[in-house]
Amino acid sequence: MNFALDIAQLQKSFGGTPAVRNLSLSVHPGEIFGLLGPNGAGKSTTINMISGVCRIDAGQVQVFGHDNCAERRITRRLVGVMHQEIVTDNFFTIDRALRIHAGYYGVPRDNAWRELLIERLGLGPHLHKSMNKLSGGLKRRFMVAKAMIHKPRLLILDEPTAGVDVELRRNLWDFVREINREGVTVLLTTHYLEEAEQMCGRIAIMNHGELIALEETARLLARIEGRHLQLTLEQPLQQVPVELHDLHPAMREAGRVLHLVLDGGQGAGAILRRITDLGIAVRDIETTRPGLEEVFLHLTGARPDNGQAGGK
Numbered sequence: 166m167n168f169a170l171d172i173a174q175l176q177k178s179f180g181g182t183p184a185v186r187n188l189s190l191s192v193h194p195g196e197i198f199g200l201l202g203p204n205g206a207g208k209s210t211t212i213n214m215i216s217g218v219c220r221i222d223a224g225q226v227q228v229f230g231h232d233n234c235a236e237r238r239i240t241r242r243l244v245g246v247m248h249q250e251i252v253t254d255n256f257f258t259i260d261r262a263l264r265i266h267a268g269y270y271g272v273p274r275d276n277a278w279r280e281l282l283i284e285r286l287g288l289g290p291h292l293h294k295s296m297n298k299l300s301g302g303l304k305r306r307f308m309v310a311k312a313m314i315h316k317p318r319l320l321i322l323d324e325p326t327a328g329v330d331v332e333l334r335r336n337l338w339d340f341v342r343e344i345n346r347e348g349v350t351v352l353l354t355t356h357y358l359e360e361a362e363q364m365c366g367r368i369a370i371m372n373h374g375e376l377i378a379l380e381e382t383a384r385l386l387a388r389i390e391g392r393h394l395q396l397t398l399e400q401p402l403q404q405v406p407v408e409l410h411d412l413h414p415a416m417r418e419a420g421r422v423l424h425l426v427l428d429g430g431q432g433a434g435a436i437l438r439r440i441t442d443l444g445i446a447v448r449d450i451e452t453t454r455p456g457l458e459e460v461f462l463h464l465t466g467a468r469p470d471n472g473q474a475g476g477k
């Protein structure tokens with residue numbers, strides 16, 4: 166059986182600086198697959214090469230067995246992409262823009278599908294508004310509908326929930342799960358790591374253009390051994406004392422929360438004593454399970470820029 170997406174030794178440079186280096190990965194039909202990485206890791210460049218927006222320097226991309234350069238007309242129909250930047254056809258209404266995009270792919274008109282997208286994405290009341298009058302959230306919903314209007318078999322979502330409120334985010338992911346159950350393969354990027362954890366069966370992590378991990382989500386999480394301690398401090402820390410560097414410390418919430426990883430046989434009590442000996446007063450302590458944020462930290466030494474990360 167063909168992969169939904171098969172990327173082999175993909176490369177791209179901008180002005181001599183590599184953005185994607187020798188990337189190979191495959192996505193199975195029916196998967197929800199996460200492509201994660203810190204800012205500038207090369208995720209969007211990869212997606213742009215898959216969608217044909219960006220020329221490939223070297224390597225190959227196949228979509229359901231079709232080469233996306235040699236068989237572009239076929240792969241264009243098979244893939245639907247929601248790009249990261251909000252791009253709308255400013256003077257069109259949602260209604261008109263969706264009709265134009267459906268025509269662009271040359272697929273037979275499917276009114277039932279169109280109506281379903283409009284209903285599930287809550288676009289009905291806004292169909293006849295011109296695009297430049299829509300809120301950011303509505304524009305994003307429109308972009309999902311646009312990516313889906315030609316019934317692609319592979320849906321690519323590049324940070325679909327950036328700047329989107331909680332309710333819309335939930336609706337959007339419910340919808341993605343629903344279409345995935347109906348057979349659509351999904352590749353997504355997100356900076357909200359808990360979303361990737363909840364949505365994706367497998368996750369690939371890129372850093373500096375390279376693939377540095379590709380595993381089932383649960384296995385990836387299990388890579389980070391040891392318990393995680395979260396300490397709420399009486400006073401915010403300016404920086405983590407060097408004496409605690411063996412505990413993989415990360416500060417959050419402007420230094421009010423300190424996150425530590427206990428590998429080996431270190432007990433929470435002993436750690437607490439070490440901390441209080443340094444004159445740091447602890448208000449609250451809790452153990453947490455590792456999240457993808459910790460996996461990121463572990464694998465890349467960087468923190469994802471999700472607006473909540475503190476410095477290390």
Ligand SMILES: Nc1ncnc2c1ncn2[C@@H]1O[C@H](COP(=O)(O)OP(=O)(O)OP(=O)(O)O)[C@@H](O)[C@H]1O
Pocket residue numbers: 179183184202203204205206207208209210211249
């Ligand atoms: N059109 C371009 N011209 C020049 N450099 C580019 C261009 N597009 C991307 N880059 C560079 O390529 C690298 C990878 O960028 P890319 O946008 O693919 O990363 P990303 O993982 O999607 O990051 P983010 O999470 O911030 O969107 C970055 O260093 C970026 O500055």
